[in-house]
Amino acid sequence: MGLFDRHAGLLEAYRDVRTTGYDPFQIQMERVLSPTEAIINGRKTLLVGTNNYFGLTFDQSCMDAAIEAIRSEGTGTTGSRIANGSYTEHVLLEQEVAEFYGKKHCMVFTTGYQVNLGVISTLAGEGDHLLIDADSHASIYDACKMTQAEVVRFKHNEPASLEARLRRLGDRPGNRVVVLEGIYSMLGDSAPLREFIDVCKKYGAYVIVDEAHSLGALGETGRGLCESTGVIDDCHFIVGTFSKTLGAIGGYCVSDDPDFDILRVTVRSYMFTASLPPSIVASVRQALKVVKARPELRTQLWANVATLYEGLAAKGFKLGPEHGPVVGVHLPDPMVAIGFWRAMLDAGIYVNVAVPPATPNGVSLLRCSVCAVHTKEQLEHMIEVMAGIGRQLGVLGDRTLRVVGGAR
Amino acid sequence: MESVLRTAHQMIVETDGMTDTLELPRVSGQSRGEVIREICHHLAPFQSGERPITGDTVIAKDLTIDSLAIMDMVMELEDHFDISIPMNVVAEIHTVDQLADTIQKLCARR
Ligand SMILES: Cc1ncc(COP(=O)(O)O)c(C=O)c1O
Numbered sequence: 001m002g003l004f005d006r007h008a009g010l011l012e013a014y015r016d017v018r019t020t021g022y023d024p025f026q027i028q029m030e031r032v033l034s035p036t037e038a039i040i041n042g043r044k045t046l047l048v049g050t051n052n053y054f055g056l057t058f059d060q061s062c063m064d065a066a067i068e069a070i071r072s073e074g075t076g077t078t079g080s081r082i083a084n085g086s087y088t089e090h091v092l093l094e095q096e097v098a099e100f101y102g103k104k105h106c107m108v109f110t111t112g113y114q115v116n117l118g119v120i121s122t123l124a125g126e127g128d129h130l131l132i133d134a135d136s137h138a139s140i141y142d143a144c145k146m147t148q149a150e151v152v153r154f155k156h157n158e159p160a161s162l163e164a165r166l167r168r169l170g171d172r173p174g175n176r177v178v179v180l181e182g183i184y185s186m187l188g189d190s191a192p193l194r195e196f197i198d199v200c201k202k203y204g205a206y207v208i209v210d211e212a213h214s215l216g217a218l219g220e221t222g223r224g225l226c227e228s229t230g231v232i233d234d235c236h237f238i239v240g241t242f243s244k245t246l247g248a249i250g251g252y253c254v255s256d257d258p259d260f261d262i263l264r265v266t267v268r269s270y271m272f273t274a275s276l277p278p279s280i281v282a283s284v285r286q287a288l289k290v291v292k293a294r295p296e297l298r299t300q301l302w303a304n305v306a307t308l309y310e311g312l313a314a315k316g317f318k319l320g321p322e323h324g325p326v327v328g329v330h331l332p333d334p335m336v337a338i339g340f341w342r343a344m345l346d347a348g349i350y351v352n353v354a355v356p357p358a359t360p361n362g363v364s365l366l367r368c369s370v371c372a373v374h375t376k377e378q379l380e381h382m383i384e385v386m387a388g389i390g391r392q393l394g395v396l397g398d399r400t401l402r403v404v405g406g407a408r
Numbered sequence: 409m410e411s412v413l414r415t416a417h418q419m420i421v422e423t424d425g426m427t428d429t430l431e432l433p434r435v436s437g438q439s440r441g442e443v444i445r446e447i448c449h450h451l452a453p454f455q456s457g458e459r460p461i462t463g464d465t466v467i468a469k470d471l472t473i474d475s476l477a478i479m480d481m482v483m484e485l486e487d488h489f490d491i492s493i494p495m496n497v498v499a500e501i502h503t504v505d506q507l508a509d510t511i512q513k514l515c516a517r518r
Contacts, residue, residue: 134483150494153483161487168492357474 016335021342024353034058035247036374040350046378048308048368049352053325054216054297055373056247059290062283066248069282076277082264089281096288097252101223101238105260108281110273112212112241112251113139117146118269119239119253120208124149124177131165132179133157135186135360137210140179149177156184156360159195166203176205182214182225186359186367188324190214193229201234208237215291216245217325222291222298242280246287250276301325301372304379308370311383316396328354329366329386336393337364343389349382438489438515443508446488450481451504463505489515 004011017024022041031039035055036047056062069089077084090108098106109115120143124130128149132140135156144151155161166176178200183190193209200207211224219227224240226232236257242250253263264270276284291297305323312329313319320328331337334355341353344366352367359365370379390396448461454473455461465471467478482498485507491514501507 134480144495151496152486152492152494153479155483161483164487164490165492168490357476360476361480362474362477 013334017338022345024338024341027345027350032057034373035371036378038350040345043348045345046349046382048370048374048379048382049350050371051213051244051369052247052371053213053245053301053369054247054287054291055371056245056287056290059247059287061290062247062286065286066279066283069278073278075279077275079274080271081275082271084275086275087278087281089278089285090275093281093285094252096285098254100221100288100292101232101254103232103238103254104256104258106252106254107260107263107267107270108276109251109253109270110276111249112210112239112243113142114269114273115239115241115251115253116140116210117143118267119237119263120144120177120179121146122263122267123206123208123237124175127174129169129172129174129176130179131162131176131205133181133184133191135181135184136179137181137185137212140181140210149174157189157191159192159199162196163199163203166199166205169203176200176203177208178205179208179210182209182211182218183324183326185213185326186354186365187320187328188213188326189321190218190225190324193225193231197229197231197234206236207234208239209235211238211240212244213324213326215240217298217301222295242284242287245291246284248280248284248287250280250284297372301370304370304372304374304376307376307379308368308383311380312386315383315387315390317386317390325370327368327370329368331364331366331395334364336395337366340389340393340395341366343393344385347385347389349385438512440508440512443489443511443515444504446485447504447507447511450484461504463503463508465504466502467504467507468502485511491515491518 027040029038029040030042033039035052035057038045038047073087077087081090094106094108097108098104116137116139120130120140124147126148130144130147130149130151132144132151132153133156134153152165154165162178169176178196180191180193180196197207209226211226214224216222218225221227223232226235226238237253237255239253240251242248305325305327309319309323309327312327318330331340337353337355341351344351354365354367356362356364387396444463451461451467451471451473454471454477456470456472459470467473468475479498482493486492489511491511493510493514497510501510
């Protein structure tokens with residue numbers, strides 16, 4: 001048997017995708033111009049699929065901080081924190097993230113993926129019970145493959161489904177660890193966190209909340225869904241990433257647990273990989289300051305979300321269930337999704353395409369992520385382009401066609 | 409390790425985790441027929457061609473169902489029978505019969 005034979009089905013699907021034109025999974029940004037524009041295939045393209053929620057990748061103060069750090073401390077740490085030691089800035093960043101959440105402890109990782117992989121698989125061990133939302137991110141699923149705990153999935157965003165599974169455990173020994181996300185990355189919907197927390201309290205379960213897509217976007221001060229729902233103190237572990245709103249790379253885990261630091265010598269994805277380089281640590285520290293100092297970015301983000309979501313809904317597109325920095329547009333099948341995606345790229349707009357098995361319930365999606373610094377004109381242009389393609393591809397139904405026709 | 413479990417209607421012989429169900433149809437109110445019927449109900453949309461779904465059907469191979477849809481089906485079965493089937497157990501299940509065995513076993517422990 002050839003090494004790739006077991007992937008035959010996927011190879012075939014991938015070949016189908018590529019024969020339709022560009023490969024959506026290997027897009028080359030020839031030159032990135034700003035948080036919202038890049039040159040792709042030789043043309044200036046509007047970026048609406050980069051998770052760059054606050055547009056901080058080109059923030060002058062963040063860039064300056066990174067450049068200054070390179071000059072004073074070099075380009076990399078060349079090893080892990082346990083082997084090569086921590087730079088003062090790693091420690092300061094951890095203090096600042098902990099303070100931001102009002103938690104006692106913080107560990108910073110090299111990516112958010114590694115946070116979930118390592119922390120979840122370490123916290124839930126042999127004899128424990130790990131309960132995850134069915135729509136969890138790949139990093140959470142991968143943690144499930146590494147843990148010795150028994151893993152059970154519950155229905156997406158359904159506290160009653162979690163409760164049934166906790167109840168069925170009865171008085172079996174072992175910790176119960178529940179993993180939730182603030183905003184889900186495919187459809188932009190957020191968890192009913194308060195209801196979930198109530199269930200977890202009732203059954204004495206520990207809660208890990210991943211705020212990857214909600215950091216900055218939700219809460220009075222941008223701490224995420226845990227803040228907007230008022231349950232920070234009930235979340236035993238909050239994790240997240242520096243790779244989206246903070247415009248860099250890296251991940252974090254905060255907690256009040258007095259024994260938290262034991263994770264530094266037990267979590268392998270922290271111990272056996274190089275730590276964040278000084279420039280990244282510096283830009284993330286600065287980005288966190290920007291998030292605190294400029295709440296108007298959050299206001300702008302949500303105004304842009306409303307523009308895009310309501311605009312697309314008015315055209316007749318089927319969208320994710322609620323406003324969110326991710327706007328998922330449902331399409332009937334993978335080939336239509338890929339064709340639609342390519343037509344948008346031809347029209348100078350970049351979004352993500354998401355097809356099974358990477359999507360929940362086998363749906364095919366265009367995944368748009370909104371940026372605080374998108375202009376209203378950019379988004380309105382995008383809505384018109386999508387409506388045009390939608391009509392050409394027969395995705396927008398008759399009723400909408402008539403409404404649009406009548407308006408002309 | 410060998411354990412023998414008897415109920416009025418059914419005897420399950422467990423040897424090293426392998427389960428053999430001997431003819432008898434009922435465990436804790438869940439007859440084999442009911443369990444199989446429920447499984448087939450969920451698998452029917454994924455039937456490929458004319459081939460009927462039987463106990464020997466290899467779920468991931470003989471049907472047009474992907475791994476995520478299998479996990480979603482398991483979630484439905486869990487709620488129907490009020491049991492939980494951990495993901496690592498699901499990973500070891502290949503055929504409809506094996507899935508039915510697991511469900512009956514978990515129902516019996518309920
Ligand atoms: C919910 C969730 N968790 C974790 C991650 C991983 O983050 P990172 O890009 O820092 O590895 C992502 C992003 O891909 C995500 O969407």
